[in-house]
Amino acid sequence: MNDIANKSLSNSQRALQELRRMIFAGELAGGTDHLESELAERLGMSRTPIREAALTLENQGLLELRPRKGVRILPVSAADMREIYEVLTALESQAAEQAALMGYDEEALRHLAQAIGDMDLAIESEDLEAWAEADNRFHAELVRLGNNNRVNAIFNMMNDQVRRARMTTLFIRPVPTKSNADHRAVYDAIRQGDDDTARRRHREHRQHAKEILxxxxxKHRLNHL
Amino acid sequence: MNDIANKSLSNSQRALQELRRMIFAGELAGGTDHLESELAERLGMSRTPIREAALTLENQGLLELRPRKGVRILPVSAADMREIYEVLTALESQAAEQAALMGYDEEALRHLAQAIGDMDLAIESEDLEAWAEADNRFHAELVRLGNNNRVNAIFNMMNDQVRRARMTTLFIRPVPTKSNADHRAVYDAIRQGDDDTARRRHREHRQHAKEILxxxxxKHRLNHL
DNA sequence: GCATTCATTAATGCATACGCAAATAAATGC
DNA sequence: GCATTTATTTGCGTATGCATTAATGAATGC
Structure with a gap:
């Protein structure tokens, strides 16, 4: 984010966040190969921290270490997106259910309500980027309320990969005017402690989103992103 | 498994599988700290491959790298087990649903049926270890049939942690005579392509298992394993 | 002209070395 | 005797160098 914050980070950590950024920004495009030494030079450090960062990113499914061919930035195919959406559907539904069981009061659900409101505004002003941001905020907050660190961690990993695809798909997709009805229904169910409805409703919501995507x-033959 | 196979592995890979084994065998107990250099010496290699393996295991949630304190083997608490079971419930149910949608014939479900049969036998002869092995085989096969690499990968990670707890819990738990009825119901639903039933039935099965565990x-005050 | 073998190149996997910062022990002041 | 400062140790993060081994190109035989 800023240089001062970076000063306190180790080179491994800087490498990690830089490589992530480069992948998401498309500077390292899906399907391309890059030598460790090349990346090391590019980030102004030795191969060691680069390797450590690459190892982590490999575990997170963003790239692959192929001996003598360099690190390969994994492309995200339509099949991958199906897998990812299935994981997200399963885990977020679980989170919605658990959130409903937690007995949160209105104050605790403030961020969720805020995100829904922001999406309404974004749709009115036809600001797709603002909508996507608020939508993501809604889902992330929902998962957080699900109160399960592991679900949270996996969500973040999968979400990273969705973000890569979203850049492309956002502008070819229909304005999601209907989806906020789903969000509201999930919100209400959580507020009322109706875990069954929360889970089922969110599941349908995500499944629908998956099918559209x-x-x-x-349709657009976007087989790798 | 054997020396010959190990010869062809890199030191990083050997370190990875050795450290895993030591953790599961209890040689590296939960909550204990171990210096990188100590582990390196113990495995007869330098710190570099140890660090790489530790990085991976950290990502998989088995240990934690704490600067100057060594790698800490993470204990698995009851709260952790709750989280893990919630993830497994969500993902396996998804896999059951998807498996039902795949239209597998009897042959494709052979391993599943085999595992169920083995559990029957194990219960009859009161062989808890054999039962646990077959039970695990059933769940792993179910996930495989779900046809989602990401679900598979996450399942394996979570399952690793369950295995650590199972060593302890297996012998204080009641003989699971009833659970095979669930397994059969899930099997039938998949065989008949009834995705809704498969998902719901498996979800209930897992949820029940979670509550028992x-x-x-x-009850036994087993807060960390 | 094509296949096969050999030589060359190059990138990795790993060992090693070292500076730095954190933790611990020692020493000093009060 | 306690607190605070200083010295010492120790483990980690990272750079560097080298052996290994796969990939590439050259050369030889057919």
Missing amino acids: IGLLE | IGLLE
């Missing part, structure tokens, strides 16, 4: 990807 | 852990 996969449909778009296939 | 958590109950046991709390």
